[in-house]
Amino acid sequence: MLAAAILAGKAARLRTQKKEEHIMRAVAFNGSPRTNGNTHAMIQRIFEKLIQHDVACVEYQVGGKRIGGCRACGSCKKVQNRACIYDDDCINEALALMEEADIIILGSPTYFAALTPEMKALIDRCGYVSRANGGMLRRKIGASLTAVRRAGALNVFQAMNNFFFINEMIVPGSSYWNLAIARDIGAFAADDEGVATMDTLAENIIWLADRIIG
Ligand SMILES: Cc1cc2nc3c(=O)[nH]c(=O)nc-3n(C[C@H](O)[C@H](O)[C@H](O)COP(=O)(O)O)c2cc1C
Secondary structure (H helix, E strand, O other), rough: OOOHHHHHHHEEEEEEEHHHHHEEEEEEOOOOOOOHHHHHHHHHHHHHHHOOOOOOOEEEOOOOOOOOOOOOOOOHHHHHHOOOOOOOOHHHHHHHHHHOOEEEEEEEEEEOEEOHHHHHHHHHHHHHHHOOOOOOOOOOOOEEEEEOOOOHHHHHHHHHHHHHHHHEOOOOOOOOOEEEEEEOOOOOOOOOOHHHHHHHHHHHHHHHHHOOOO
């Protein structure tokens, strides 16, 4: 009885030590071609809190880059090398960043009530490679966000969340759906509720990460 209790205590201490040694990493993909736009500002707002919590944060630009869609060739299933056979754009770099990260954030502006094409290509190709390789993103934390002038945001939010759920990822919520009402560059800061939604989302990411990572 006593021996079991001592062993359990030791295991708990080892788990705590492992957690303390683990550097938590977050990568956020910005699907807007406006590199300094509202999507970027929303990502950075979340990063402010994550950095305070010692999370290493990287924003990776996909919007505005030439990224091809999935060609449905099925090579990722045959080769199973955790990469896309078409290595002529940023997808394999993005995949490597996803694999390294504990927390993956997808941000896209709302374009005609949908994702930007770059974000869609990222989702399709990374999602297919991940699934072809036994679930590379399994049990990582995922959070999505969208900047929108007026309407169509929930469609975008849902499309990004679909990527997380089919990849067996864990998705925290916020005080509202993760969006900000903003049109021109800089407008995000004036949407108090959008800012508060990002802050609560960041707090919930940290809360969850502390419990499931390490
Ligand atoms: C091609 C295009 C399509 C857009 N479609 C929508 C739309 O369907 N609904 C909407 O409310 N805003 C729409 N917008 C406005 C953007 O969502 C809004 O300006 C957003 O803040 C842009 O984010 P960014 O600053 O990160 O680029 C559209 C903008 C562009 C350029």
